[in-house]
Amino acid sequence: MSKIHIFTEELNALDHERFALLFPELSRATPELFRSMSIASQSLSNVDFFGNPQGVRRDNGFEQALSSVLAASIADHVTTLNASILDQLNTLRMIVLKWAQLTRQEESLSYFGYIFYRFHKYSRALVSEKLKYLTCVAAINEHSLAHYFVPNPLRAWYLSQLGVGDKLSDDFFDLEDADRLAAPASGYGLHFKKSNRYNLKLPFSLLDTEIETPVQANGKMVTSCPHCHQKCRVSLFEKMQISCPKCQSTWLQYA
Numbered sequence: 001m002s003k004i005h006i007f008t009e010e011l012n013a014l015d016h017e018r019f020a021l022l023f024p025e026l027s028r029a030t031p032e033l034f035r036s037m038s039i040a041s042q043s044l045s046n047v048d049f050f051g052n053p054q055g056v057r058r059d060n061g062f063e064q065a066l067s068s069v070l071a072a073s074i075a076d077h078v079t080t081l082n083a084s085i086l087d088q089l090n091t092l093r094m095i096v097l098k099w100a101q102l103t104r105q106e107e108s109l110s111y112f113g114y115i116f117y118r119f120h121k122y123s124r125a126l127v128s129e130k131l132k133y134l135t136c137v138a139a140i141n142e143h144s145l146a147h148y149f150v151p152n153p154l155r156a157w158y159l160s161q162l163g164v165g166d167k168l169s170d171d172f173f174d175l176e177d178a179d180r181l182a183a184p185a186s187g188y189g190l191h192f193k194k195s196n197r198y199n200l201k202l203p204f205s206l207l208d209t210e211i212e213t214p215v216q217a218n219g220k221m222v223t224s225c226p227h228c229h230q231k232c233r234v235s236l237f238e239k240m241q242i243s244c245p246k247c248q249s250t251w252l253q254y255a
Helices: 016-022 024-044 062-075 085-103 106-118 120-132
Strands: 157-159 163-166 172-174 178-181 187-190 205-207 215-217 220-224 231-235 239-243 250-254
Touching: 016 024, 016 085, 024 062, 024 085, 024 106, 062 085, 062 120, 085 106, 085 120, 106 120, 163 250, 231 239
Parallel strands: none
Antiparallel strands: 157 163, 163 172, 178 187, 187 205, 215 220, 220 231, 239 250
């Protein structure tokens, strides 16, 4: 089973059997969520002349299955009712990514992306509403397993001419697949409305303070090493494999 960069080492190490032992309630609830997402994802493929979905099935049980997964994540001590809504959304994103990896159902992820990226405000409100009805579900904080589903913080985002990429992985998004966030939280909010290629390995939003802007001039580019932060000066090409002279690490980067 190949590793996914955004996962923690602990989550990457779990196969289907160990996941079921550690998270029994999630293992029971998540298959129904994927059944509903599979139905809805198929309807997303029916698009009009402009590439927009002609009609997404809403009678697929998605919202009820989502409630069950939220309840299961609390029962399995993955999250708590006191967690912020953004933390809840990121935990959900990690859960469905891991289940898709374990069950090889990546094709069902498009509906999750459609709802949680393209309609981010609606999805926040939906999850908030579902959580209000879960106050009877208690989690034991001292046995929290939330660290399994925290997105890997080791990222090295950079701005290129076409979009934003990560030097430590092949994750990349086109600038037309994101909106600019208003100040003071300036940055990008991802929606994938241009490509309709929902990549759940990408965050819901990125701040400008998290993104490096390499300096380009006279056919050269200066960028920093994602490992030791050494400044590296290279010849400018559309796609470059860069080697750090200090720590010898290499990575791919677009101009």
